[in-house]
Amino acid sequence: MSELPKTFDPAEIETRWYQHWEEKGLFAPERPGADPWTLVNPPPNVTGSLHIGHALDNTLQDILVRHARLKGKDARWVVGTDHAGIATQMVVERQLNAKQQKRTDFTREEFVAKVWEWKEESGGEITQQLRRLGCSMDWANERFTMDEGFSKAVLKVFVELHRQGLLYRDKRLVNWDPGLGTAISDLEVETVEVKGSFWHLRYPLEDGSGFIQVATTRPETMLADMAVAVHPDDERYKALVGRQVRLPITGRLIPIITDEHADPALGSGAVKITPGHDFNDFEVGRRAGIEARDMLNMLDAKANITQTADGLIPADLLGLDRFEARKLVVERLKAEGFLVPHVDKEGVEHDSEPRTIQTPYGDRSGVVIEPWLTDQWYVDAATLAKPAIEAVRSGATKIVPKSWEKTYFNWMENIQPWCVSRQLWWGHRIPAWFADDGSIYVAESEAEAQAQAGEGVKLIQDSDVLDTWFSSALWPFATMGWPDADVKALGRYPNDVLISGFDILFFWDARMMMQGLHFMKEVPFKTLYLHGLVRAADGQKMSKSKGNVVNPLGLIDQYGADALRFFMAAMESQGRDIKMDERRIEGYRNFATKLWNAARFCQSNGIGASSTIEPPAAELAVNRWIIAETVATVQALDLALADLRFDEAANTIYQFTWSRFCDWYLELIKPVIQGEGGVPATGAGADETRSVAGWVLDQILVMLHPFMPFITEELWSKMGAREHELIVAHWPMADARALDPEAAKEIDWLIRLVSEIRSARTELGVPPSAQLELHVTEASELTEIRLRAQAKSLTRLARLSEIHLKGSVGIGVVIDDAQIGDLGVFKTAQKGAAQVVVDEDTFVLPLEGIIDFDAERARLTKAIAAAEKERDGLAGRLNNPSFVERAKPEAVEKARADHAEKAAEAERLSAALARLG
Template sequence: MTELAKTFDPAAIETRWYAHWEEQGLFRPERPGAEPWTIVNPPPNVTGSLHIGHALDNTLQDILVRHARLQGKDARWVVGTDHAGIATQMVVERNLAKDGVKRTDLGREAFVDKVWEWKAESGGQITGQLRRLGCSMDWAHERFTMDEGFSKAVLKVFVQLHRDGLLYRDKRLVNWDPHFGTAISDLEVETREVQGSFWHLRYPLADGSGEIRVATTRPETLLADMAVAVHPEDPRYTALIGKQVRLPITGRLVPIVGDEHADPALGSGAVKITPGHDFNDFEVGRRAGIEARDMLNMLDAKAQVTQTADGLIPSELLGLDRFEARKAIVARLKEEGFLVPHVDKDGNEHDAEPRTIQTPYGDRSGVVIEPWLTDQWYVDAKTLAQPAIEAVRSGKTQIVPKSWEKTYFNWMENIQPWCVSRQLWWGHRIPAWFAEDGRVFVAETEEEAQAEAGEGVALTRDPDVLDTWFSSALWPFATLGWPENTDPTLGGRYSNDVLISGFDILFFWDARMMMQGLHFMGDVPFRKLYLHGLVRAADGAKMSKSKGNTVDPLGLIDRYGADALRFFMAAMESQGRDIKMDEKRVEGYRNFATKLWNASRFAQANGITASTTLEPPAATLAVNKWIVAETVACVQAVDLALADLRFDGAANTIYQFVWSRFCDWYLELIKPVLQGEGAEGADETRAVAGWVLDQILVLLHPFMPFITEELWHAMGTRSNDLIVARWPIADARALDPAASQEIDWVIRLVNEVRAARTELNVPPGARLPIHVRDASPLTAERLAAQGNVLARLARVDVSTDEVPTGGALQIVVDEATFVLPLEGVVDLEAERVRLTKAIAAAEKERDSLAARLDNPSFVGRAKPEAVEKARADHADKQAEATRLQAALGRLG
């Protein structure tokens, strides 16, 4: 046994134990023949640092993998990082810019070499931070989405999908980032509310018979308009469908088409259609029979005005930035009489109507994203989605919480082609080669492409790279050595037991892993998909750097320890709900760790050591039978909670057991036994207490790995580390209902006496006799057996004398009434006056709050948090009044 320090200091133990576990290979111990259990970590960006979302996601995964390891399974947590194409390229370009160097100055190969240099020097920050959190990952087999083996898998998948007719090149609209000059995914688009304008324009009919009015937030796009849409059943416009308008500035003739996209109730009911620069307009254009190859494009890759295919844009507008072009076009429309002025409520005219506009921005570049028509590579996601839909419908993969299934099905059943190409230099280069005659050859190597093209055919490789989501979709099987071989240490097993991810990447990553896994491996990549919520600021707002409300998990670890942060994450993780960050609760769980530490010091001081048995020791004393039963019940509850992925249920069960049942009650109840106050069974009690403490440490280990490992070794000599110990077995044979009922009775009686003493201002040091009326033989027997406990914990002495008359404190527990005389201890009349006044004050506040809550004006207009606080305050005052009434009644 190692004597514990007086003060629990997380920093002193965390680094030491993590290094020990990793050096000893305990994250993946040799367990030949054991049941395999696997989980893959959502690979964080190699540029990343640990944020609070990572802390939640990885804590939940570590709880499950540590639990599986304790159950004796061959548990493996696959770990690695994602090459993060656009993010990594941006970091390296910024570093080069400090020396006045651009990537174009270096050329592609030299720039990629610079990225690899950066990765070697600075790309491992987050893996070190995951270690600080305590993540027991299989670091010996760490992967990177650009490592050699993984890259081979990516090339094979691309080529095979192309051969299967599921990957093709097409011209469609994409989210285009003009700053980086690349297509980006929806996840990289951040929508912001911007104060903008709504311009109303006149489009004259080509036959000179009138005009049609449209409204737009982007007047510059009229340079590429190809139609005006009206609702086919809008009586104002049915006669115009099929006619043409002549566009201002360009003079282009475009048709008026009927399409339900036009809402008669919005604006004029007529909508300008620019299919090359708006996602909705693209679909309207296709329904109107316009092929993508014929849609007009008025912007280049830098979002500057370029000439359209029909050559109708005036030369003075060419080369202008899109927003400069907007100003020039609005001025010209006004000058030529095509701008309809907006009249405000005071009758004043303005060029445009002010509007709040939802505007897409690149989350990294910070520039407005442009829907842009361009040639890209696409995956036929609709075909790949069908087996993935069926896998969830059939239950082969279970989504938890189940409420997310509806969202999954809705998205998968309406899925669009997936754009997988990016105009970057860092990433998996697309294995496609172009011939001068326009033919495309897709192959894993240039030699194979050349052989397919034929000798003498000059080939140029596609300069684009693949979307990082394309490669990360292969994570569950490419990390196992596929396609050359699966990892032999897994016995060829592919399907993971569970995947944990934020709901925000359900479609970007989870669903795509389902699609690719089923297509290439013929099995689901995971049998359970657990989707957790977001960690929000204390007020419920979404965290963002711009708001300044982010929380650094490493700072929390520095202040309170990794165990406290981990326990907070688990205890707050309730299926389907976001987590509100609350540093006070993290501090509270640090206090919980301290309480366990002090309980262990108490155990050491009283000769309680590590248990020598997995089974509960034989017990004869009721208090020991009770704690064994409580321990078994706790194990059962935790087992059920973890099986259902109820992290909060598991954590809170352990918390209540450790804090209340073990520390506050059991250790207090056994003090008379341990300290020799006439009781027998000290050796038995030490054995039982040591066994219970061992069960606590094992149960708590997945949640708080560091303190539990430290205490495990401090309590005595062990044959193994806690990380590879045995999970408790909930053996119902150890239960003794009669003993449990007796101790529960003691606890209820002590609680009642303590509460009554406090309410009636009985001096803390005063010892009172306790008499009983109407006691059953069982109650009398319990009083006799538990007299020492009641004397110590409630400061009462059991009396067999006749119950005295006069003022007394009265308590009813079960069939018996317990009477504690108060004459000479407190001023009974003064107490009655005090309690009566306190009751009146509490009832007054209660009634005032009730009146406010009954007022529809308050409930309807006040902030929700104000209404909720009023309800909580009302409940508190009601409870206070009831409690004080009971106290007054107890005076007899």
């Protein structure tokens, strides 16, 4: 046994223990014959740094993997980073810009070499930060989505999907980010409300006989209009359908067509159709028989005006930025009489009508996204989604919380083709080669493509790379060595559980389901756990712009990783977001300190490491009770973790450690293990108690380890000689045979009696130093037995001088200083006394001369009135619909909490007044 320092210093032990665990390979210990248990970490971007969401996500994963390891399983937590195509290329390009260089100053190969150089020097900072959090990952087998083995898997999947007709090249509209110069997915688009304008335009009929009116928020796109649509049932336009209008500015003729997309109730009921620059219009155009190759495209990759196929856009518009072009187009429409003015409420005319417009922005570039017509590679997601839908319906994969199933089904059943190509240089280059005649050859290598094309055919590889999410969708099996290794035979696939934020359910989780089922013929994970977001204390979403982002590393520096981890677990309630509360983190740091001090108390009283996994033999009720409580805690903890109830699991071990062990058990055993004059007590009872206390502390350290790995490992090492580190110890046995109902009832009775006496003392203003007599009238035989057995603990914990016990025949005994003997006549309790009732027994505490009864009654009466007044005032607010409906949710929640607090206070004080009679 090594003596513990007086103060608990997280910083000192965290670095030391993490380095020790990693150097000794304890995150992936060799366990031949053990059941495999696998969890894969959502690979963070190689450019990333630890944020509070990572702290939550990885804490939950670490709890499960440490628990599985302690249960004796061959537990592996697969770790790695994602090459993060867009983000990484942006980082390196910014570095070049700082040197007055740009990407195009280099060849593609030179630029990619610079990215690899950056990756080796600066990438992966987040992996060091995950170590700070205590994540017990299999670092020896760390993966990267661009490493050689992983890239082999990516190429194989692309080629196989193409061979099967599930991956193809097509011309469609994409979300185009002009700032990045690449297509992005729907999931990478952020929609923002922007104050904009609504312009009303007149399109003249070809013969000059009239106009048809349309409206738009993007008047510049009229340069590429290809039709005007009206609803087939709209009587106003029956005679115009099939006729043509002449577009202002370009003079091009376009038809008036029918389509149900046009809503007769909105505006004029006529809609301009620009299939090359609007997703809805694209579908209208296709229904009208316009092929994608014939749709007009009026923008280049930088969203500047370019000439369309008909060559009719005026030269002075060409090359203009889309928003500059908008101004000039509006000016021309107005000058030529095609702009319909908007008249406001005061009768004043304006060029446009003010509107709040839902505007799409790129989540990385911050630039307005353009729907852009271009050739891209697509995956037939609808076909791949069907088995993934059935897997969840059948229960092959369970989604927790179950409420997310509806969202999953809705998205998967309406899934669109997945655009998987990106116009970048960094990433998995698409394994497709083009010939001069337009033929495309898809193969895992250029040599194989050349063999397909034949000798002498010149081939050029596609310059695009794959969407990052395409490669990360293979994470559960490609990280295990597929396609070279049979990962199913290794027992590493499917993974046991996947934990992720709900915000990447479609980015990543659903795509892993699709690819895993297609290539492995089995679900990638048995359970998918979706946690919420960590929000600011006021419930707002954290963002840099709001200045409410919390740095988890700063919290670790201040409170220690264990405290932050425990906070995350304790607050993680299925289906709910977490509100940041630094006071709670500080509270869990105090919890760690309490455990530290409890271990120091044990050391100072001869209590050390246990030598047995099974509970020691015990005769004393207090020891039988704590053994049973320990076993019950193991059972509850196992059940909570099996159900992924992290908050319940954390609360279970917290309450047992703080309340049952520290506050009660250690206090109850002091009379047994502490002798006179500071000399430890000896004897069978003391030896038994030390053995039991050491065993219970060991079980606490093991159960608490998944949540608080650092302090538990430190205490484990200091309490005595061990065969192994705590991280690879044995999880406690939940043996129901150790449960002892009789001992539990006796100690529970003692705790309730002490608690009631303590409450009475506090509520009635009894000085802490005052020792009271306790009188028991008409005690049952069982109560008498318990009083005699627990006299020492009762007098000490309740601060009693004497215990007077009256028997049924009027013969009393006094338990004085824990010595039992006949006193003869029973002392009748004085008139001024407080009563405490526990079960069927009434206990009397004489208080004459100790408190001023009249003053105490007056104090309590006044306090009760104040509490009731506040209670009733809050009830009035809560019963007011106006307050409940209009106030902020957090204000209503606080009012309810305050009302409950005041109601409980009034009830407690009233009970105290009643004690005085």
